Amino acid sequence: MAGLLRRRSQMPFAATLERERIQARPTWSALRPANPQPTSGVRMPPILEARDLTKVYALGKTTVEALRGVSMSVEPGEFVALMGPSGSGKSTLLQLLGGLDRPTTGSVVFEGRDISRLTDGQATRLRRERTGYIFQAFNLIPLLDVRENIALPFTIAGGPKDRKERVRQVIDLVELTGKERHRPDQLSAGEQQRVAVARALVTRPSILLADEPTGNLDYTNSGELLDALWRSCDQGGQTIVLVTHDARAAAYADRVLVIGDGRIQDEIVLGRREDHSAATLIARLAQVGL
Ligand SMILES: Nc1ncnc2c1ncn2[C@@H]1O[C@H](COP(=O)(O)OP(=O)(O)OP(=O)(O)O)[C@@H](O)[C@H]1O
Numbered sequence: 001m002a003g004l005l006r007r008r009s010q011m012p013f014a015a016t017l018e019r020e021r022i023q024a025r026p027t028w029s030a031l032r033p034a035n036p037q038p039t040s041g042v043r044m045p046p047i048l049e050a051r052d053l054t055k056v057y058a059l060g061k062t063t064v065e066a067l068r069g070v071s072m073s074v075e076p077g078e079f080v081a082l083m084g085p086s087g088s089g090k091s092t093l094l095q096l097l098g099g100l101d102r103p104t105t106g107s108v109v110f111e112g113r114d115i116s117r118l119t120d121g122q123a124t125r126l127r128r129e130r131t132g133y134i135f136q137a138f139n140l141i142p143l144l145d146v147r148e149n150i151a152l153p154f155t156i157a158g159g160p161k162d163r164k165e166r167v168r169q170v171i172d173l174v175e176l177t178g179k180e181r182h183r184p185d186q187l188s189a190g191e192q193q194r195v196a197v198a199r200a201l202v203t204r205p206s207i208l209l210a211d212e213p214t215g216n217l218d219y220t221n222s223g224e225l226l227d228a229l230w231r232s233c234d235q236g237g238q239t240i241v242l243v244t245h246d247a248r249a250a251a252y253a254d255r256v257l258v259i260g261d262g263r264i265q266d267e268i269v270l271g272r273r274e275d276h277s278a279a280t281l282i283a284r285l286a287q288v289g290l
Pocket residue numbers: 057058059064065066084085086087088089090091092093
């Protein structure tokens with residue numbers, strides 16, 4: 001299967017579309033209400049904006065300043081990577097962007113609403129309905145099979161009428177068709193993480209936030225996961241913020257923000273490319289000392 005996936009990811013985009021047309025099946029992009037794609041020259045209002053965020057953790061009698069004034073924005077349909085050394089504040093920032101935690105000062109505006117001011121109940125609903133989150137550890141339920149794990153957000157919150165079809169579509173997107181009845185211990189690490197991606201996408205979130213999703217994966221499995229993320233963005237218009245140490249992963253992004261010492265230190269604009277070569281990014285990262 002790995003060979004097949006690699007071949008598919010190397011196919012020209014038009015050829016991929018043609019293959020999907022021939023399969024005479026509705027594609028992911030046709031079914032998902034897409035975020036508008038970034039269009040050159042036309043600036044969309046940001047879907048997500050962080051304004052002068054600080055985060056101070058209290059640790060006994062000491063404090064840790066994890067973020068020291070971060071401002072950034074993400075446009076609809078954009079794929080943004082956050083890179084930076086260990087402890088620089090990447091996960092802290094992602095948690096604030098996803099409404100999993102509140103900033104000490106500053107605000108996070110998501111789809112025009114300041115989510116740092118929501119009540120706990122409102123924040124929970126927002127996370128459930130509008131955002132998808134992927135962690136480094138896959139967090140799958142061992143006793144549930146692939147389909148049940150993916151449908152979990154619907155089991156918890158009740159789902160739409162077409163939930164079976166949605167589950168089928170995301171299984172197709174992450175290329176796990178045929179493995180629906182496997183439990184997590186009957187899957188490879190890469191397949192498990194692709195289940196986590198499918199679970200995060202099944203609610204059709206406005207934004208997907210992923211924290212080191214390839215951190216536990218080998219080269220091949222990382223590539224397959226990144227290809228799935230890329231398809232959801234490029235074909236389905238999914239907005240993505242990806243935290244990663246890995247330049248190869250960040251090279252899938254339109255734009256890379258480099259975080260150091262709780263601040264955004266640099267911005268590297270790569271643009272939308274079919275070719276995900278990391279060479280340019282690695283050269284730029286070397287210039288900023290990463
Ligand atoms: N809950 C917490 N309580 C206290 N300090 C914390 C907490 N979470 C994070 N920190 C501290 O905040 C700083 C930033 O942590 P964060 O997890 O955001 O870094 P990171 O860039 O994601 O690192 P890594 O690449 O290792 O995952 C670190 O110094 C960390 O020790």
